Amino acid sequence: MKCPLPLLILLLLHLLAAVSTAQDFDFFYFVQQWPGSYCDTKRSCCYPKTGKPAADFGIHGLWPNNNDGSYPSNCDPDSPYDQSKIRDLIPTMQAKWPTLACPSGDGSAFWKHEWEKHGTCSESILNQHSYFNTTLNLKKQVDLLGILRGAGIEPDGGFYSVDSITGAIRDATGFTPGIECNVDESSNSQLYQIYICVDTNAGDLIECPVYPRSKCSSRIEFPPF
Ligand SMILES: *[C@@H]1O[C@H](CO)[C@@H](O)[C@H](O)[C@H]1NC(C)=O
Secondary structure, three states: OOOOHHHHHHHHHHHHHHHHHOOOOOEEEEEEEOHHHHHOOOOOOOOOOOOOOOOOOEEEEEEEEOOOOOOOOOOOOOOOOOHHHHHHHHHHHHHHOOOOOOOOOOOHHHHHHHHHHOHHHHOOOOOHHHHHHHHHHHHHHOOHHHHHHHOOOOOOOOEEEHHHHHHHHHHHHOOOOEEEEEEOOOOOEEEEEEEEEEOOOOOOEOOOOOOOOOOOOOEEEOOOO
């Protein structure tokens, strides 16, 4: 069968469009942070204008990442953060995605940074509203504090092995998390951020293709908040 030239060109254009809109990352890191470990450092922290957040892990972000450990960032300058698009989500974001940066803020600078640096890199899959909504839904799905408490790991200032923390989360979710530590003012290694890997549709948890550098001692503090 002979393929007429116009049809061939049309087919090629379709192919090109499909390639250029396909997502150009391999998976997401869903990152939660322990506020006690953000605040007890040399840098310290500032509670948001809405008041001290709950003593729970807070969302840091949903970050497109590549299997080789690299990640895309600031992918679309034509898609600025627009809070009017997520007005319905703001009360939940204030509760679950609180800013701790100084000076004290209402969260919008934090969410703007997360959207513009990371969110714009998964726009082919999630628009601005679904990016934030999906991230909030993941937080509901993965209750890290509940999981750790269930395994006797409490934010009581005690020291726990990284293996026991990783194991508790693996047992509860089916997947091994990444653990990132920082240090408090006395240089104790402590539980700072937990990375859960999610597929490119931001629907299912997956085994991480690659883990972030952990910087943890083998036993780490879980400070109160
Ligand atoms: C946001 O997520 C909720 C689930 O918590 C879902 O029911 C709702 O449809 C989503 N909203 C939009 C606009 O997609």
